[in-house]
Amino acid sequence: MLKRLRALGSVPIFPTVLILGALLLGLPWLRILLLGLLAVGLTGLCALFLYPKEEPTVPGKWHRELRAIRRTLEKIKNRTVYRRGHEILTELKQCENTLPFMSTAARREITDYYLPTFSKYFSAYATFEECNAGNPSILATMEQMETSLGQIAENFRKICDRNDRTTALNIHAETALLSKKLRGGEDHA
Numbered sequence: 001m002l003k004r005l006r007a008l009g010s011v012p013i014f015p016t017v018l019i020l021g022a023l024l025l026g027l028p029w030l031r032i033l034l035l036g037l038l039a040v041g042l043t044g045l046c047a048l049f050l051y052p053k054e055e056p057t058v059p060g061k062w063h064r065e066l067r068a069i070r071r072t073l074e075k076i077k078n079r080t081v082y083r084r085g086h087e088i089l090t091e092l093k094q095c096e097n098t099l100p101f102m103s104t105a106a107r108r109e110i111t112d113y114y115l116p117t118f119s120k121y122f123s124a125y126a127t128f129e130e131c132n133a134g135n136p137s138i139l140a141t142m143e144q145m146e147t148s149l150g151q152i153a154e155n156f157r158k159i160c161d162r163n164d165r166t167t168a169l170n171i172h173a174e175t176a177l178l179s180k181k182l183r184g185g186e187d188h189a
Contacts, residue, residue, distance in 0.1 A: 073127040
């Protein structure tokens with residue numbers, strides 16, 4: 001529905017209202033002038049409300065999640081998990097620069113799945129470390145979390161690498177096409 005409204009917003013409303021008003025009102029000049037002012041106001045309102053807004057480059061929750069991960073990592077006592085968490089945090093910060101240029105699917109997967117998953121995993125691990133007290137089932141769960149965290153991080157890296165390769169291929173193809181066009185222009189000169 002919103003797409004249809006936005007499409008209607010792209011129709012030049014001012015001339016449309018003037019023409020329809022002139023036809024309906026029988027061309028009295030004062031009525032057409034008032035109708036024209038009304039059309040200008042409607043056009044302004046449509047421009048404000050119906051045209052699509054630019055997408056923010058980085059979602060607002062991105063920085064909140066990164067801060068939450070950083071605070072949680074400070075609570076973790078296991079040095080291996082702590083180092084792995086800081087590596088992931090560094091990769092997420094690097095990913096922030098390329099996030100606006102990623103495909104919509106990759107961006108959505110990173111912001112809606114990987115970022116909250118890392119936050120939940122580190123939070124749960126810190127909680128398990130606090131209440132451990134030598135419980136074998138908690139220790140087994142923590143070990144399993146360590147291995148699954150490594151797998152999730154590996155999948156995250158694959159998505160980032162795949163996106164980087166796709167971007168590089170696109171840039172390479174565009175550069176090749178541009179140089180071909182430029183060489184073609186030199187041949188004709």
